[in-house]
Amino acid sequence: MERAKRGKVAAVASQSVEERLVRGLNLNLANMTSLATAYKQAHWNLQGPGFAQLHELFDRFADQTREYADLVAERAVQLHGTSHGTIEGAVKETTLPAFPLDEHREDLLLRALTDRAGVAISEIRRGIDGSEDDLPTQDVYIEIARGLEKQEWMLRSHLAG
Numbered sequence: 001m002e003r004a005k006r007g008k009v010a011a012v013a014s015q016s017v018e019e020r021l022v023r024g025l026n027l028n029l030a031n032m033t034s035l036a037t038a039y040k041q042a043h044w045n046l047q048g049p050g051f052a053q054l055h056e057l058f059d060r061f062a063d064q065t066r067e068y069a070d071l072v073a074e075r076a077v078q079l080h081g082t083s084h085g086t087i088e089g090a091v092k093e094t095t096l097p098a099f100p101l102d103e104h105r106e107d108l109l110l111r112a113l114t115d116r117a118g119v120a121i122s123e124i125r126r127g128i129d130g131s132e133d134d135l136p137t138q139d140v141y142i143e144i145a146r147g148l149e150k151q152e153w154m155l156r157s158h159l160a161g
C-alpha cells in the first residue's frame with residue numbers, strides 16, 4: 001500500500017495530464033513572448049526624466065522574460081508536446097492586451113507594462129494551481145512567478161515615485 005502510494009506520486013504525468021499541461025505552457029509561452037516584446041517596445045520608445053534608468057531596466061526585464069519563455073517552451077516539449085513560439089502563435093494565444101505602439105511617455109509606458117505583468121502573473125499562478133500533478137512543471141511556474149512578481153514590484157515602485 002505504502003509502496004503503491006509512493007509509486008503513484010513518483011509516476012510521470014499521464015497523457016491527458018500532459019496534454020492539458022502543454023496547452024497551459026503554450027498559453028504562458030504566448031504571454032511571455034508578448035510581455036518580452038512589450039518591454040522592448042518601451043525600451044526603444046521611452047521618453048522622460050527617468051530615461052537612463054528605465055531604458056536599462058526594461059531591457060533587463062525583456063531578457064529575463066525571454067528566459068521564462070524558454071523555460072515554458074522547453075517544458076512543453078519535455079512533456080511530449082510542441083511549443084508554439086512564433087510571434088504569430090503568440091498573437092493567437094496571448095491573454096495580454098495589445099501594447100500601445102505609439103506611446104512615449106514614461107508614466108504611461110510604466111502603467112501599461114505593470115498592467116500586462118499583472119495579467120501574465122495571474123496566468124502563471126493559474127499554471128501553479130493546475131500543475132499539482134506534475135511538480136517539475138509546477139517548479140517552472142513557481143520560478144517564473146517569483147521573477148515576474150519582482151518585475152511587477154519594481155515597475156509599481158517607479159510609478160509611485
Ligand SMILES: [Fe+2]
Binds near residue numbers: 043059
Ligand atoms: Fe537596446
